Amino acid sequence: MSGNAIEIRGLEKTYGGSKGQPRKQALRGIDLDVPTGSVFGLLGPNGAGKSTLINILAGLVVKTAGQVRIWGFDQDINPRQSRAAIGVMPQELNLDPFFTPRAALEMQAGLYGVPKAQRRSDEILALVGLSDKAEAYARTLSGGMRRRLLLGKALVHHPRILVLDEPTAGVDIELRQMLWENVRKLNREGMTIILTTHYLEEAEEMCDQIAIINQGQVVARDSTAALLGQMDRKTMVIHPAEPAERLPEGPGLDVARRDDGSLAISYHTRQTTADQVLEAVRAAGLSIRDVKTEQADLQDVFLNLTRSA
Numbered sequence: 001m002s003g004n005a006i007e008i009r010g011l012e013k014t015y016g017g018s019k020g021q022p023r024k025q026a027l028r029g030i031d032l033d034v035p036t037g038s039v040f041g042l043l044g045p046n047g048a049g050k051s052t053l054i055n056i057l058a059g060l061v062v063k064t065a066g067q068v069r070i071w072g073f074d075q076d077i078n079p080r081q082s083r084a085a086i087g088v089m090p091q092e093l094n095l096d097p098f099f100t101p102r103a104a105l106e107m108q109a110g111l112y113g114v115p116k117a118q119r120r121s122d123e124i125l126a127l128v129g130l131s132d133k134a135e136a137y138a139r140t141l142s143g144g145m146r147r148r149l150l151l152g153k154a155l156v157h158h159p160r161i162l163v164l165d166e167p168t169a170g171v172d173i174e175l176r177q178m179l180w181e182n183v184r185k186l187n188r189e190g191m192t193i194i195l196t197t198h199y200l201e202e203a204e205e206m207c208d209q210i211a212i213i214n215q216g217q218v219v220a221r222d223s224t225a226a227l228l229g230q231m232d233r234k235t236m237v238i239h240p241a242e243p244a245e246r247l248p249e250g251p252g253l254d255v256a257r258r259d260d261g262s263l264a265i266s267y268h269t270r271q272t273t274a275d276q277v278l279e280a281v282r283a284a285g286l287s288i289r290d291v292k293t294e295q296a297d298l299q300d301v302f303l304n305l306t307r308s309a
């Protein structure tokens, strides 16, 4: 398919307040296109609504309003086809402890109505590195192996789109590499990949497109390169030798006094050099007792984006 693997318009979700809990609006009108063939990163702080969005795509959560098209199929009009186009690797390790990996894959294939002749359990077991555990009970598998099996289960029905919800949260380096190798391979073969992650460097490395979600809304959506361009904010924290009477000034400098008497000077590294910041400090008549820099992290970026939104 050319164009978009997924098209979302005006998507809303309000969880009903049960047992006296207040109602919770988790998604507040999401518009989002995921280009076919991309590795698409869905970023956002805890509680932003990423899992809700993914679960709606997977058909596990019912939306309150809006339209979702998966591989051209409207979820409301063609629920079966839209579900068949997507495979989801969930966050929780929800596996039946008495199934072997092979049985779990066969069972999943059965649920999706994949005919026996078209099942590729051995191929999938090999892909996720579980061939030698094919007949082991799930309860005897390590956490990492269970994750691999969940990835395998997401692939049994040959989906066009693979969704990975926090695939590398708490996994070791080896498994992480193996997951990313698999993702790259599947993407090269044409699969569209959507993943949620908390790790900015992971998104930077893996994703060519990124959407940032905050409080149920898309606050940024761009190519990774363009977004990272906005993330070049650094903060230089200056402890002046004497209390500062005058604040440093300069184009692109954002200066704040902190409670400990230090000055936090934020700037964009593409626009301003550290030297220019120091010059502005001296021009304000300040001598420096101590200085350190703070790199913007994803949290800063979120704050920035939500403020400007």
Ligand SMILES: Nc1ncnc2c1ncn2[C@@H]1O[C@H](COP(=O)(O)OP(=O)(O)OP(=O)(O)O)[C@@H](O)[C@H]1O
Pocket: 015, 016, 024, 025, 026, 044, 045, 046, 047, 048, 049, 050, 051, 052, 053
């Ligand atoms: N079943 C539910 N009932 C009520 N509220 C819910 C339910 N599931 C999620 N929420 C609320 O909806 C909001 C979005 O949650 P969601 O799990 O989608 O966020 P998230 O971005 O995936 O966060 P995390 O990274 O922590 O998984 C949160 O405020 C959450 O508490």
